[in-house]
Amino acid sequence: MKALNSKQFTGAPKQLIIKRLINAPIERVWDIVSDHEGMTSWMPMIKHVDLKQPNQKGEWGEGCERHCQFGSDLLEEKIVHWDPPYGYAYMIADMHIVKNHLGHFQLLETLDGTEVTWTQYFDPNGNAIKRWMAKNVMLPSVMKKALKNLEKKVAV
Secondary structure (H helix, E strand, O other): OOOOOHHHOOOOOEEEEEEEEEOOOHHHHHHHHOOOHHHHHOOOOEEEEEEEEOOOOOOOOOOOEEEEEEOOEEEEEEEEEEEOOOEEEEEEOOOOOEEEEEEEEEEEEEOOEEEEEEEEEEEEOOOHHHHHHHHHHHHHHHHHHHHHHHHHHHHO
16 A cells, blocks of 8 residues: 655645445455546536546556546546555646645455545635535535445445
């Protein structure tokens, strides 16, 4: 397992951590989490994923770029950490609700299955209401629903 140094990618503080224990082997969870285009089946509000640029080796791991249609927003993302089957990290280009973003999916094998931890680092952007909504309502809601959907998807 390769450690992720968030400071290498952003100076933003850790804002959110959501965890969920999924009763499945780590390899099964990784297969779903690491499938960029398959995100639409478990990630709320992601309507489409467009793989834009592979990394220098022609792979869709660390260094690749994807665009995710998230509601009416287009998220321009770059994979900055790729550690099968333990997780990956991605950065989203600044948008109206967050800037200096880094998201990290970490998978840990346990006796009961796989613990998935999703951590978000960012600086809230926009006016005070938008900043509060992003940190306290919108992002936590999406993250919790995503991990719940992931658990259902793994069970299929």
